[in-house]
Amino acid sequence: MKILQSWRSLNHALNLKSEAEVLELLEYERSHERRLSVLQRLHQRYNSLRVARERIEILKEARNV
Numbered sequence: 001m002k003i004l005q006s007w008r009s010l011n012h013a014l015n016l017k018s019e020a021e022v023l024e025l026l027e028y029e030r031s032h033e034r035r036l037s038v039l040q041r042l043h044q045r046y047n048s049l050r051v052a053r054e055r056i057e058i059l060k061e062a063r064n065v
Helices: 007-014 019-031 036-063
Strands: none
Touching: 007 036, 019 036
8 A cells, every 4th residue: 555655655644544544554554564663653543533533422422411
């Protein structure tokens, strides 16, 4: 994948990707290149997006009670 070819392209692209897209990149890297630093960066970004989504869901639930 072209996005995963350099740190610059990776970091630029990650800010534009959705949670699902970042997960797709993470799964691709896990099954192909397996570069530890890239896996760590993808996981960090995926986790931050997931946590933000979950926080919004929790707050919405709390307001609906």
